[in-house]
Amino acid sequence: MKLLFFAWVRQKTGKGEEDFALPANVATVGELADHLRARGPGYADAFADLSRLRAAVNQEHASFDAPVNDGDEVAFFPPVTGG
C-alpha cells in the first residue's frame, strides 16, 4: 500500500510518502495509526493524539473505523485549512 503524510504529520514522521506492506493484523485506519505510532519517536509524536488527525483512504475522507487493504492509498493529516 501507499502511505502519505501531510502538513505536521509529514514533518513529524520525516517523510511525505512511502510504500508500505500492510501487516496481517491491521484491518482499519485506526489499527494502521496504532501500528505506525510504534515505529519510532517521530511517528509516536505524529500519532500521539488521533483526535488531532484525519485520514483518507484512496483519496476519500475516511473514519478510523474504515477498513484498509493492501493496494490502498492511505493518508494521514491534520484537519484541513484551505481557501
Place this chain on the structure above:
Amino acid sequence: MKLLFFAWVRQKTGKGEEDFALPANVATVGELADHLRARGPGYADAFADLSRLRAAVNQEHASFDAPVNDGDEVAFFPPVTGG
C-alpha cells in the same frame, strides 16, 4: 418646481422634464398627480392608476402623502427594475 417623468410615464406624457409653477391648492405628491391627470389625454393615461406609479421628491422616494413645495424636484415613474 421641476417635474420629471421616467419610463412609460415619460412616454405617455410626451415629455421627460418640465418647469412647473406649483398651483396654490396643491400641497402633496398625490394632489400634484391629480392636478397633472387633468392636463390632457396623455397625462390622464399616465396618471390613471396611482397604484402603478411611484414618486420621488428631491431625488428621494416619497409617498403620495408627502408634501411638495415650489422649488422641489418631483419625479413620477413606474416601480423600478434595475440590475
Place this chain on the structure above:
Amino acid sequence: MKTRIKIQTEPFDLGPELEELSQGAGALATFAGHVRGDDGTDTLILEHYPGMAEREIARHVDEAARRWPLLGVTVIHRTGELKPGERIVLVAVAAGHRREAFCACEFLMDHLKTTAAFWKQERRGGETRWVETKTSDDDAAARWK
C-alpha cells in the same frame, strides 16, 4: 472605505475594476449581471434618473457599510441599449472576511433591483415592452429588513 459608483453607457471589463478593489482586502465578493437572451429578447434598453440613481446606490452602500465592516465597494451600472450577453451591472465588495463580503454584495444587488432608479425595456422581434417589477425581487430585498 473606497466607494466607486458609476452609471455609464460604455461597456466595462471586470479585470481592472476587481484587481484594483481587491488590493489589501482578504475577501472580494462580486456579482456581475448580463443580458439574457434565452427568452428571445434582442435588445434591452435601460433608462435611469440621473442623480437619484447614484444617490440611492450610495445610500445602500452606506447602509451595507454600517451593517458589515467593509473595505471597498464598486457599483457599475450600464444604461442605454444592451444586447444579449452584454454586462449590465457589477457589484463588488472588498472586506476582511468572506462572510461580510458575500452578505454586503447580495444586500446591494437585492436593493439595486428594487429601489435604484432604473427602468428596463425589452425589445423582442420589433416589439418593445417595459419590464415589470418581480415579486421575487421585492421578497429578496425584504429579507434584509
Place this chain on the structure above:
Amino acid sequence: MKTRIKIQTEPFDLGPELEELSQGAGALATFAGHVRGDDGTDTLILEHYPGMAEREIARHVDEAARRWPLLGVTVIHRTGELKPGERIVLVAVAAGHRREAFCACEFLMDHLKTTAAFWKQERRGGETRWVETKTSDDDAAARWK
C-alpha cells in the same frame, strides 16, 4: 456545465477567468481570497494533497450543481509560498439568476475551507506555525447540511 478546477503555484488574474466564464450567463457570482497581512503574517505556505484536493473540489462542484441550476464553475487554488496581498483562491459561478449563483459560490467556499485537502502555514518574523481549523468555518459549512 463548464467546470474548471486548477491547483497551481502561479499567480492568476481575475479578468480572463471571469470574462470567459460569464459568456452566456445571466449571473456571475465570484469570491476571491487574498493573504491578509494585518496580523503580521509575512508568508503563507500552502500544501495540498494532489489528486485528493481536486477530487474533493470536483465533488463539491457536483453537489452544488445538483442543488442549483448552474452554467459553469471555476475554482482556482494556489499552493506554495504566498505573500500578503496575493490571491489564494477564486471561486466563480455562472448561472441564469443571481440567487443560485450566490448560493453556489458561498456553498463552494464554505466547503473548500473545511473539506478540501489543503493545509496552511503562517510565517511571522522567522517563526512558522500551522494554521488550525476555525470553528467558524465548520459552522459555515454545517449550515448547508
